[in-house]
Amino acid sequence: MMSEKPELPEIGEKETGLAQAAPLLIGWFKKNARPLPWRMDRDPYRILVSETMLQQTRIETVLPYFERFLSDYPDPAHLAAAPEDEVLKHWEGLGYYSRARHLREAARQCVEKYGGKLPGSYAGLRALPGLGEYTAGAVASLAYGEPVSAVDGNVLRVLSRFWNDERDISRSAVKKEARSRIEAVLRTLDEPGVFNEALMELGEVRCLPNGRPQCLRCPLNGLCLARQAGTEADLPNRGEIKPRRKEAKTVLLLFCGEKVALEKRPDRGLLAGLYGFPMLDGALSLFDAAEWVRSFGVRVLSAEPAGEAVHVFTHVEWAMRGCRFRTDRPLPGLIYAEADELATKYALPSAFRLYRAQAKDSGKDKQNGKMGSDQ
Ligand code: SF4
CATH class of the missing domain: 3.90.79.10 (Nucleoside Triphosphate Pyrophosphohydrolase)
Incomplete structure (x- = not known):
């Protein structure tokens, strides 16, 4: 009988690097976090709305929409009761409108199955319409402190540089490995959600895309392998991009x-x-x-x-x-x-x-x- 292979046989160095980075990253974030409205509290619904709006969309664009949306739909019950056309009108200009439909449908399920609240675990969140690994991970870790990762393109960019990893970040195996390695570290932390949020923030304000990382102002510059190798502007490898x-x-x-x-x-x-x-x-x-x-x-x-x-x-x-x-x-x-x-x-x-x-x-x-x- 064949023995089951471990998913990640050569665990070690990468987690060690990330574990060393964790206190630096969390300390930096606590001092420098931007005062965004969805950071005012750890309300899972507010986090869900913000993370849904932020997919493929810049923070500056989202800010006025977030305030208006929360003012009209302050909880899942209000959102679930709103007609779809009205919700889409609120979303006008944000793009990717299927996000708004899924959000409303998720709110309806929260009302039907969870008494108007969001489910209290990653698994429950993941079962809602429109909540993929990233969004469910963000809500579960930020709101509930569950040690699950929230890996999007932003986080993959930071990690590919931090580990000087030249592999194509669009490959699902690379993303899966990043998730596993982050979660190995998250399980050792008191505040896994803060680590996830700090990693996102680093990608948004320091480890910027298009070859423009601000390494001199980055809390991880002493540990970052791409910085040491001088390859930070060449990463990440995004594979072949198909023409539109x-x-x-x-x-x-x-x-x-x-x-x-x-x-x-x-x-x-x-x-x-x-x-x-x-x-x-x-x-x-x-x-x-x-x-x-x-x-x-x-x-x-x-x-x-x-x-x-x-x-x-x-x-x-x-x-x-x-x-x-x-x-x-x-x-x-x-x-x-x-x-x-x-x-x-x-x-x-x-x-x-x-x-x-x-x-x-x-x-x-x-x-x-x-x-x-x-x-
Ligand atoms: S040192 Fe530079 S490349 Fe490395 S994580 Fe920080 S900003 Fe990104």
């Missing part, structure tokens, strides 16, 4: 009277379930787009170009061409909204920022723009 797929789209600004047409996007795919302007595949000329509009039996009263914009998603890039039409009647199957409803009622992702501005102000329509990330 480029897609051409024609965005239609369809006015009828004072209203503009919107459509609810499909439940699957990019910007799923959100509102947007009607879109056609490909970069159509104004003439061809007008023909498409006329095919619904309406008269086109005016036609103008509405500018071009690029929007970058994680794996896809949209090159959008806008066409603006005024028709004598509404097109069937679309929602016609007043300009002020775009601000108050419908969550329009930032991909449509250029066209939304025109829909609000029908006098301006010749602009070009490059947009940020949205999902």
Whole structure:
């Protein structure tokens, strides 16, 4: 009978380095931690909301959203009771909208199964919708002091430099090993959550991405192997990054009277379930787009170009061409909204920022723009 192999046979040096780093890192963090609103207390719901918002999003962007969200949904019960469209409207501009849906669904399960509170363990948290290893680990360690890791790209970058590890950090085996090694150290600490948070903070304010680590101001510079080897600017190794797929789209600004047409996007795919302007595949000329509009039996009263914009998603890039039409009647199957409803009622992702501005102000329509990330 074969004996079971240990998961990590050569445990030793890396944990030793990390164990030596722990008091330095925790001491540095306690003196230098930024006073972020979700650090005011160890409330698991606040931590969950902040960690969900912070995925793929900068802290400066999240701050105003966090305060507003917590003011309207101060606990899981309030969030669970809110209509999905309202929650998505609160999320407008933050991008990656599936996070908001999952958060609301997680809140509903907290109400149904846990009396309106978050489950009190990593395993319980991990079973909620949208909570992956990272988010469940962050909440469980920060709120409950459970010795579980919270490893994201930020933490992997710090560790690949700290250990001078040239392996590709996008490989799941590398992440799994990092988790195990961190947890071996966390089990020896009184404050595992503080260690996790300190590691995150180090990645955000010292061990910065794109070859810009601030090693002279880093509490770990005496232990960091990449610093000793002079390789810190070359790490981490992110493997081969696939080029984004480029897609051409024609965005239609369809006015009828004072209203503009919107459509609810499909439940699957990019910007799923959100509102947007009607879109056609490909970069159509104004003439061809007008023909498409006329095919619904309406008269086109005016036609103008509405500018071009690029929007970058994680794996896809949209090159959008806008066409603006005024028709004598509404097109069937679309929602016609007043300009002020775009601000108050419908969550329009930032991909449509250029066209939304025109829909609000029908006098301006010749602009070009490059947009940020949205999902
Ligand atoms: S010494 Fe430099 S490379 Fe090493 S962990 Fe600190 S900031 Fe990162």
